[in-house]
Amino acid sequence: MGKFKSHILVCGGTGCRASRGEEIVENLQAALQENGLHKEVQVVRTGCFGFCEKGPVVKMVPDNTFYVHVEPEDASELVLEHMVKGRKVERLLYLDPETKERISDSKHMGFYKKQYRIALRNCGFINPENIDEYIARDGYAALGKALVDMQPDAVIQMIKASGLRGRGGGGFPTGLKWELTRKSVADQKYVVCNADEGDPGAFMDRSILEGDPHSVLEAMAICGYCIGADTGLIYIRAEYPLAIQRLKTAIDQARDYGVLGNDIFGTGFNFDVEIRYGAGAFVCGEETALIHSMEGLRGEPTVKPPFPAERGYKDKPTNVNNVETLANIAPILLKGSECSVRSVMKRAKEPRFLPWPGRSTMWGLLRYPWALPCAKLFLILAEVSKAAKSSRPCRRVDLRGAA
Amino acid sequence: MAKVKTLDDLRKMKDQLKSKISLRENGENPESMVQIKVSMSTCGIASGAKEIMGFFVDEFDNQGLDAVVTQTGCMGYCYAEPTIEVTKPGEKPLVFGNVTTDKAMEIIEKYIKEGELVDGIIPDSYETIE
Numbered sequence: 001m002g003k004f005k006s007h008i009l010v011c012g013g014t015g016c017r018a019s020r021g022e023e024i025v026e027n028l029q030a031a032l033q034e035n036g037l038h039k040e041v042q043v044v045r046t047g048c049f050g051f052c053e054k055g056p057v058v059k060m061v062p063d064n065t066f067y068v069h070v071e072p073e074d075a076s077e078l079v080l081e082h083m084v085k086g087r088k089v090e091r092l093l094y095l096d097p098e099t100k101e102r103i104s105d106s107k108h109m110g111f112y113k114k115q116y117r118i119a120l121r122n123c124g125f126i127n128p129e130n131i132d133e134y135i136a137r138d139g140y141a142a143l144g145k146a147l148v149d150m151q152p153d154a155v156i157q158m159i160k161a162s163g164l165r166g167r168g169g170g171g172f173p174t175g176l177k178w179e180l181t182r183k184s185v186a187d188q189k190y191v192v193c194n195a196d197e198g199d200p201g202a203f204m205d206r207s208i209l210e211g212d213p214h215s216v217l218e219a220m221a222i223c224g225y226c227i228g229a230d231t232g233l234i235y236i237r238a239e240y241p242l243a244i245q246r247l248k249t250a251i252d253q254a255r256d257y258g259v260l261g262n263d264i265f266g267t268g269f270n271f272d273v274e275i276r277y278g279a280g281a282f283v284c285g286e287e288t289a290l291i292h293s294m295e296g297l298r299g300e301p302t303v304k305p306p307f308p309a310e311r312g313y314k315d316k317p318t319n320v321n322n323v324e325t326l327a328n329i330a331p332i333l334l335k336g337s338e339c340s341v342r343s344v345m346k347r348a349k350e351p352r353f354l355p356w357p358g359r360s361t362m363w364g365l366l367r368y369p370w371a372l373p374c375a376k377l378f379l380i381l382a383e384v385s386k387a388a389k390s391s392r393p394c395r396r397v398d399l400r401g402a403a
Numbered sequence: 404m405a406k407v408k409t410l411d412d413l414r415k416m417k418d419q420l421k422s423k424i425s426l427r428e429n430g431e432n433p434e435s436m437v438q439i440k441v442s443m444s445t446c447g448i449a450s451g452a453k454e455i456m457g458f459f460v461d462e463f464d465n466q467g468l469d470a471v472v473t474q475t476g477c478m479g480y481c482y483a484e485p486t487i488e489v490t491k492p493g494e495k496p497l498v499f500g501n502v503t504t505d506k507a508m509e510i511i512e513k514y515i516k517e518g519e520l521v522d523g524i525i526p527d528s529y530e531t532i533e
């Protein structure tokens with residue numbers, strides 16, 4: 001393995017790719033080759049950095065220089081100036097709208113300064129198409145720990161203690177849902193990941209799947225272990241081609257490494273994941289409609305009870321969780337239930353995504369503790385929007401989905 | 404054939420793979436580890452700054468030391484290139500001039516690991532405006 005002395009992280013999220021991110025990668029590689037640096041500097045495509053409005057985003061490591069609005073034509077200048085001569089390319093640095101200063105380190109940018117990231121921990125940091133980078137960041141260690149060292153009930157207790165609640169909209173306590181599905185008696189059970197993401201303008205789930213697909217697979221396997229299921233199904237809308245492609249790659253790699261499949265970690269536990277495509281109907285995000293859609297029936301909700309935990313896919317007990325909910329699982333197991341308790345409040349303790357779509361002057365993904373008092377959230381958002389040069393103050397926060 | 408058969412396999416794998424992204428992880432909080440800045444301007448490069456930078460990267464990797472090696476522009480000591488600035492956590496930066504690979508090794512072994520000063524320090528004769 002060659003030793004690289006620098007990495008250039010290029011955002012491979014849908015937003016940045018749409019602004020010719022792929023060309024940036026190619027041009028950077030060509031420029032590195034030209035300057036004889038291709039063995040020293042590695043170009044890595046990552047998932048969304050969350051700062052989509054300033055995309056395409058390119059980050060230089062280890063000096064953490066954050067370039068925004070990069071065009072493919074800038075590639076040779078970036079290589080020549082930053083990599084060869086060691087000078088920052090001022091004009092591509094982020095301009096702090098308040099101080100009018102160029103900021104090079106993302107840590108000092110108002111946008112990132114106040115965020116706390118759990119589910120987005122790897123997005124914009126690892127190459128989502130490389131399982132090795134996920135493993136290097138403790139990937140699949142939570143699954144290993146659960147299978148080898150813990151009983152399913154103990155895992156469920158931990159999830160319960162963390163206070164994690166479903167991110168699909170209902171906010172149902174995740175640990176409790178797992179426990180209920182575990183208690184249902186059946187010869188076959190299923191874990192379903194709800195990646196329908198029908199809410200207009202929402203893109204948190206997509207960003208996770210594109211930026212860190214293994215985190216979802218790992219959590220599904222952990223869930224399978226807890227409830228007693230050997231099959232996971234991801235219901236994803238066909239309108240998410242990049243997320244689908246990254247998921248497929250991730251599933252193949254996980255099978256290849258043996259962290260999905262039979263006898264995982266030599267414990268006799270089997271688990272595999274399949275992808276099911278949705279045609280993109282909003283209502284199919286509702287769990288009973290989703291299940292019917294997967295069964296080939298009309299995507300219509302049915303009255304609960306019976307809950308999916310009792311009778312779901314093919315009438316078998318089924319645990320349905322949202323993508324973002326699942327992305328929180330591994331850190332809870334590895335870092336302890338407390339990791340998500342950043343606030344003193346008892347309910348809804350872990351950070352919540354705030355997707356920031358649409359017609360604001362700035363959009364992207366931000367993360368704050370869910371139980372943050374509204375007044376405080378307002379203050380933070382006011383600061384963020386100031387940092388984003390918004391001409392209008394933050395007047396309203398929508399805590400629901402937009403639908 | 405599955406590569407990860409036991410939890411131990413995974414842990415071993417992680418340890419091996421860690422170095423692949425340690426560059427990024429260390430870059431996240433450089434204040435907590437040794438930072439080396441290599442002056443990489445025309446004068447520095449002409450005097451071999453690149454080899455010195457490569458040497459540090461390799462040596463830290465070989466020895467499993469956590470450090471961040473970055474490049475910077477000309478520090479103004481063109482008479483003493485290659486120059487490097489070494490900052491140990493919680494200490495003031497020190498600038499060394501005329502760094503060869505032997506000198507680099509000495510800096511690692513004596514200054515970084517043992518805290519002893521070595522020859523070649525360029526006295527700090529400036530203050531940076533805030």
Ligand SMILES: Cc1cc2nc3c(=O)[nH]c(=O)nc-3n(C[C@H](O)[C@H](O)[C@H](O)COP(=O)(O)O)c2cc1C
Pocket residue numbers: 165166167168169170171172174177194195196197198199282283284285286287288320321322323325326
């Ligand atoms: C009309 C409707 C649409 C929904 N759309 C979604 C969706 O797009 N994605 C999602 O995860 N959950 C959606 N839900 C919620 C799911 O029914 C379900 O509660 C959720 O997937 C459970 O996962 P969680 O416990 O992790 O939140 C929707 C619910 C309704 C009533």
Ligand code: FES
Pocket residue numbers: 011012013014015016017047048049050051052053055056057
């Ligand atoms: S898509 Fe690049 S930052 Fe979000």
